[in-house]
Amino acid sequence: MRTLVPFGPSNPLTRLAAVLSPAERRQFADAMLADVLRTVRAAGGDPVVLATEPVDADAPVVVDDRDLSTAVEAAIGGETAVVMADLALATPDALERLYEARGDVVVAPGRGGGTNALVVRHDGFELDYHGASYRAHRENAARVGATVEEVDSLRLGTDIDEPGDLVDLLLLGDGRAVDWLRDAGFRVREADGRAVAERE
Ligand SMILES: Nc1nc2c(ncn2[C@@H]2O[C@H](COP(=O)(O)OP(=O)(O)OP(=O)(O)O)[C@@H](O)[C@H]2O)c(=O)[nH]1
Numbered sequence: 001m002r003t004l005v006p007f008g009p010s011n012p013l014t015r016l017a018a019v020l021s022p023a024e025r026r027q028f029a030d031a032m033l034a035d036v037l038r039t040v041r042a043a044g045g046d047p048v049v050l051a052t053e054p055v056d057a058d059a060p061v062v063v064d065d066r067d068l069s070t071a072v073e074a075a076i077g078g079e080t081a082v083v084m085a086d087l088a089l090a091t092p093d094a095l096e097r098l099y100e101a102r103g104d105v106v107v108a109p110g111r112g113g114g115t116n117a118l119v120v121r122h123d124g125f126e127l128d129y130h131g132a133s134y135r136a137h138r139e140n141a142a143r144v145g146a147t148v149e150e151v152d153s154l155r156l157g158t159d160i161d162e163p164g165d166l167v168d169l170l171l172l173g174d175g176r177a178v179d180w181l182r183d184a185g186f187r188v189r190e191a192d193g194r195a196v197a198e199r200e
């Protein structure tokens with residue numbers, strides 16, 4: 001399935017600014033993008049990077065500097081998946097479940113109310129990313145009479161946004177992003193019975 005992978009490489013991952021420098025955030029974002037592209041291909045998908053500026057990537061790149069929802073809506077055509085570039089825990093199995101779910105709209109919600117992955121098979125469906133986009137996308141589907149299927153997946157539901165997400169990647173990840181984190185000195189430490197990510 002054609003799979004758009006939105007990517008904003010200019011000052012990415014600002015919620016990780018407390019633990020990564022601007023240059024490190026860009027390197028880490030690139031590593032996660034590479035992992036997502038590889039996983040999309042392994043699931044049988046056909047990735048297209050939808051970026052705000054030209055980037056080097058192992059996939060065709062479409063450049064559109066308009067806001068995320070406008071750019072995704074313009075790039076969708078026919079049956080299209082949208083998989084965020086910060087889903088560094090995504091596996092081929094999880095993406096296959098997304099592709100195989102029926103429904104005019106298929107949503108994999110992210111923790112905190114986001115829409116981490118989508119399949120759109122309905123012409124009238126409007127995109128509304130940021131904020132509680134999961135809720136907005138369900139409402140937008142209902143408005144145009146589109147059926148919605150939800151994919152309940154830890155690996156699609158865990159986007160890497162905040163320092164607290166890094167422990168999930170260190171424990172469950174398997175790719176360039178987790179290698180980058182380890183090379184940067186991040187380790188899992190147990191503190192008061194909880195696992196936390198810490199930089200050496
Ligand atoms: N094409 C495009 N992709 C975007 C844009 N904004 C964010 N993205 C991508 O959409 C996905 C989810 O966005 P966020 O979680 O907000 O990522 P981010 O902007 O790097 O991180 P924050 O600065 O912490 O919000 C990531 O893959 C981003 O690279 C945009 O304006 N255009």
Ligand SMILES: C[C@H](OP(=O)(O)O)C(=O)O
Nearest residue numbers: 114115116129130131133
């Ligand atoms: C783009 C946005 O990502 P988040 O900021 O929730 O990670 C969303 O999923 O609507």
